Amino acid sequence: MSLAILLERPRTFSKLLPALIFTRHMGGGPRTFPGGVNKWQWKRMHEKRAREKEKRLLEQEKQLYQARIRSQIRAKLAGKPDPSPSPDPSAGPGPMSPTEHIKALANRFMKDGAEDLWNEDDGPLKSSPTRGPNELSGLTGSNVRRGSIGSPIDLRKLIPEGRENARLTNSNDHSMNARNYSVQSRRQFRRNESSESEDDDDSDYGPVTKPTKLFAKNLAGNRGGINSKNAKILGRRRGFCREDRSPSDDESGGDFEGESAKYFAGNLTLLRRSVDQEEELEDENEGKRGGRGVRKVGSSASLGRYDMKVTKRVPLRSLEEESEFSGQVELIRRQLSKRSLVENGREKGQDEPILSQKRFDECGISPLTVKALSAAGYLLMTRVQEATLSVCLEGKDALVKAKTGTGKTAAFLEQQYRSRVPPIQVLILCPTRELASQIAAEANAMLKYHEGIGVQTLVGGTRFKDDQKRLESDPCQIMVATPGRLLDHIENRSGLSVRLMGLKMLVLDEADLLLDLGFRKDIEKIVDCVPRQRQSLLFSATIPKEVRRISQLVLKREHAFIDTVGLGCVETPIKVKQSCIVASHELHFQLVHHLLKEHISQSADYKVIVFCTTGMVTALLFLLLREMKMNVREMHSRKPQLYRTRISDEFRESKRLILVTSDVSARGMNYPDVTLVIQNMSQSTYSAKQLFTGGFNSAFMALMIGLPSDREQYIHRLGRTGREGKDGECMLLLAPWEEFFLDEIKDLPLEKVPLPHLDPDTKLKVEESLAKLDSSVKEAAYHAWLGYYNTSVKFAGTKPLLWKLANQYSGSIGLQKLLHYSGGQLLKWV
Numbered sequence: 001m002s003l004a005i006l007l008e009r010p011r012t013f014s015k016l017l018p019a020l021i022f023t024r025h026m027g028g029g030p031r032t033f034p035g036g037v038n039k040w041q042w043k044r045m046h047e048k049r050a051r052e053k054e055k056r057l058l059e060q061e062k063q064l065y066q067a068r069i070r071s072q073i074r075a076k077l078a079g080k081p082d083p084s085p086s087p088d089p090s091a092g093p094g095p096m097s098p099t100e101h102i103k104a105l106a107n108r109f110m111k112d113g114a115e116d117l118w119n120e121d122d123g124p125l126k127s128s129p130t131r132g133p134n135e136l137s138g139l140t141g142s143n144v145r146r147g148s149i150g151s152p153i154d155l156r157k158l159i160p161e162g163r164e165n166a167r168l169t170n171s172n173d174h175s176m177n178a179r180n181y182s183v184q185s186r187r188q189f190r191r192n193e194s195s196e197s198e199d200d201d202d203s204d205y206g207p208v209t210k211p212t213k214l215f216a217k218n219l220a221g222n223r224g225g226i227n228s229k230n231a232k233i234l235g236r237r238r239g240f241c242r243e244d245r246s247p248s249d250d251e252s253g254g255d256f257e258g259e260s261a262k263y264f265a266g267n268l269t270l271l272r273r274s275v276d277q278e279e280e281l282e283d284e285n286e287g288k289r290g291g292r293g294v295r296k297v298g299s300s301a302s303l304g305r306y307d308m309k310v311t312k313r314v315p316l317r318s319l320e321e322e323s324e325f326s327g328q329v330e331l332i333r334r335q336l337s338k339r340s341l342v343e344n345g346r347e348k349g350q351d352e353p354i355l356s357q358k359r360f361d362e363c364g365i366s367p368l369t370v371k372a373l374s375a376a377g378y379l380l381m382t383r384v385q386e387a388t389l390s391v392c393l394e395g396k397d398a399l400v401k402a403k404t405g406t407g408k409t410a411a412f413l414e415q416q417y418r419s420r421v422p423p424i425q426v427l428i429l430c431p432t433r434e435l436a437s438q439i440a441a442e443a444n445a446m447l448k449y450h451e452g453i454g455v456q457t458l459v460g461g462t463r464f465k466d467d468q469k470r471l472e473s474d475p476c477q478i479m480v481a482t483p484g485r486l487l488d489h490i491e492n493r494s495g496l497s498v499r500l501m502g503l504k505m506l507v508l509d510e511a512d513l514l515l516d517l518g519f520r521k522d523i524e525k526i527v528d529c530v531p532r533q534r535q536s537l538l539f540s541a542t543i544p545k546e547v548r549r550i551s552q553l554v555l556k557r558e559h560a561f562i563d564t565v566g567l568g569c570v571e572t573p574i575k576v577k578q579s580c581i582v583a584s585h586e587l588h589f590q591l592v593h594h595l596l597k598e599h600i601s602q603s604a605d606y607k608v609i610v611f612c613t614t615g616m617v618t619a620l621l622f623l624l625l626r627e628m629k630m631n632v633r634e635m636h637s638r639k640p641q642l643y644r645t646r647i648s649d650e651f652r653e654s655k656r657l658i659l660v661t662s663d664v665s666a667r668g669m670n671y672p673d674v675t676l677v678i679q680n681m682s683q684s685t686y687s688a689k690q691l692f693t694g695g696f697n698s699a700f701m702a703l704m705i706g707l708p709s710d711r712e713q714y715i716h717r718l719g720r721t722g723r724e725g726k727d728g729e730c731m732l733l734l735a736p737w738e739e740f741f742l743d744e745i746k747d748l749p750l751e752k753v754p755l756p757h758l759d760p761d762t763k764l765k766v767e768e769s770l771a772k773l774d775s776s777v778k779e780a781a782y783h784a785w786l787g788y789y790n791t792s793v794k795f796a797g798t799k800p801l802l803w804k805l806a807n808q809y810s811g812s813i814g815l816q817k818l819l820h821y822s823g824g825q826l827l828k829w830v
């Protein structure tokens with residue numbers, strides 16, 4: 001009977017329904033099970049019971065394990081022998097030692113067993129034979145892993161080794177001056193690491209995010225039962241702390257044990273992942289040897305023979321080791337920076353010269369390029385250019401770190417013009433439209449004498465159809481693009497993906513920003529659409545640990561890491577005078593006005609950049625300063641592209657001008673001879689406070705200028721001045737409760753200066769100017785901020801642990817910090 005007929009006769013249908021149900025064919029014939037459940041329900045029920053049973057057993061084992069560790073610790077504290085010695089194999093099934101126990105559990109979790117993978121260092125905390133009990137903070141020797149908070153790094157031991165290694169590596173590989181920079185393959189880098197990573201401290205373990213750091217500090221500070229490094233490991237691997245902790249646990253060392261169990265659980269996951277990765281690598285090696293099939297995969301763009309991807313992932317363990325090392329490098333850098341400041345003579349005003357001794361015509365690039373470079377006034381290479389070029393000409397992938405304004409752009413442009421090339425061979429990605437235009441202009445200058453090699457930009461803010469026409473009428477071999485617009489073209493099948501099939505080189509300028517969460521998805525998709533057989537180069541003035549880790553998305557495993565900043569040197573141009581004023585927020589706008597006035601009076605050819613947090617706020621500050629008769633321009637994403645380009649060009653060429661800008665100008669923009677950069681921290685923290693206490697007017701007064709979202713952004717903003725080794729000045733304004741940001745940049749030569757005397761009239765002038773402004777502008781800025789703030793707080797609200805974290809801090813500082821983090825970083829970190 002058809003369904004239509006049944007539906008027409010509902011009574012017939014209802015009669016037939018039970019019959020239909022009970023005579024339903026179920027695989028092995030009609031069956032009934034106790035309780036009237038069908039075969040599948042029965043099966044599922046039993047599966048569920050089995051799962052629950054296994055979970056119970058596991059829980060019991062975990063408790064047993066914890067109890068065993070606890071009794072071991074107590075025994076050690078009391079100086080008694082270990083109550084749970086390793087079992088004698090001949091004695092049959094007896095109690096297991098903790099290590100045995102962990103191995104057994106790991107085997108249980110992993111189908112192939114974990115015997116070979118088990119690494120003693122990954123196990124529960126152990127004593128370091130080289131340390132005495134006096135060095136420990138809150139733990140006995142048996143519980144402390146090396147590098148605890150109580151074991152400061154021995155610099156005398158580390159530095160000469162590190163330097164020696166760098167010198168050896170450089171002299172062997174690229175004949176470079178190791179004092180200035182190091183070029184190391186990842187393998188060499190890691191080899192050096194192992195000799196240097198004997199000691200570490202609080203800040204050295206892996207990519208510890210800031211909330212995790214806070215968590216770690218809490219654990220270390222409040223409980224005293226766990227060292228900060230382990231707290232960080234736990235924080236990182238497990239998220240946040242367990243809430244149901246009893247005080248007795250803390251006293252008895254149970255705290256540590258509980259965390260050990262968590263740590264162990266984290267390790268199991270890592271071990272399991274390692275197995276997958278080892279297998280993949282094994283497959284790959286087999287493939288290289290012509291053995292078992294290599295796993296080759298075509299990309300989503302189906303690039304055919306251009307794009308056979310060998311599935312390859314880096315073993316997690318090595319990355320852990322690597323980030324551990326980079327943490328140490330970071331630490332050593334911070335600790336040495338102050339010393340190097342004195343030694344290198346900041347007071348004397350000396351900086352490492354940015355130019356090297358090598359000429360462009362000595363390094364095997366096309367004579368036509370050399371000619372173009374000479375025409376642009378480039379005869380000697382900068383240090384980063386010298387360090388990068390030899391590696392790049394060998395065709396290696398590279399991750400390059402060099403200070404702002406040291407010529408990274410030319411470093412990746414130079415070597416592309418060795419020969420005439422078919423389209424599109426080089427793709428350069430950068431975060432902003434202005435930067436793309438700047439790179440394209442520089443590339444064109446270098447291509448002056450190369451006929452037939454074209455450069456095109458592909459950036460947002462222009463008409464899609466115009467782009468298409470331009471690409472068709474003027475095919476290029478070098479493309480400079482922002483990720484979003486490039487992806488639009490790829491996804492809209494404008495023919496670009498086909499033209500990218502022959503790509504030979506992919507460059508990421510400002511790589512750390514492009515690999516950050518805001519861009520990463522786009523970058524992943526783009527990387528998926530270009531051939532795997534290519535050279536990739538990543539450049540930035542800042543390369544945090546996290547970026548080294550995820551650079552694997554783009555780079556080959558065996559890439560070179562070129563660091564021209566050098567161990568123990570400050571990451572900012574030394575000739576830039578960095579100052580900080582801590583003052584109540586109410587005074588900040590007056591302060592900005594005062595600083596500008598003072599600077600203008602002192603330097604005839606002033607050129608100032610003031611950084612704000614958002615487009616709206618930038619617009620508002622621009623209007624205010626203009627109202628106060630200052631020579632000012634604005635630049636932010638709310639302006640049309642044509643306007644942005646015009647202002648950017650004008651500011652590049654001008655003197656005696658102030659640019660109020662959002663972070664669109666923070667990265668890579670080369671505005672020559674900027675004399676002063678002003679940035680401050682007043683974003684959501686102050687605004688939030690004022691919103692509750694002072695209402696609308698004081699809230700939006702606080703929106704004026706904006707904090708650098710993190711240390712990296714501070715460095716990049718600052719880098720708009722002091723370019724090419726010139727002098728410059730950077731002023732950071734902080735509110736008293738924002739001083740914590742100084743911790744993030746404590747290794748930089750920042751001087752705290754007292755609050756200058758402010759003209760009482762300025763306040764009046766500011767208020768008058770404000771009153772004159774169109775209220776719609778003020779409201780728009782206010783609402784833009786409010787939306788931003790609400791989202792952040794809602795987000796934080798869904799994470800009650802974060803609030804708990806905030807409450808653990810004394811007074812309002814914790815809340816301020818939380819608001820700060822929730823205002824920006826938190827969204828990225830959690």
Ligand SMILES: Nc1ncnc2c1ncn2[C@@H]1O[C@H](COP(=O)(O)OP(=O)(O)OP(=O)(O)O)[C@@H](O)[C@H]1O
Nearest residue numbers: 378380381382404405406407408409410541668670
């Ligand atoms: N070999 C060279 N000789 C002289 N000047 C150079 C040389 N190479 C680059 N420059 C100049 O140095 C300045 C800074 O270069 P560039 O913009 O490439 O710096 P950058 O390292 O990319 O900075 P950022 O990190 O801010 O992006 C530019 O004005 C450029 O013209």
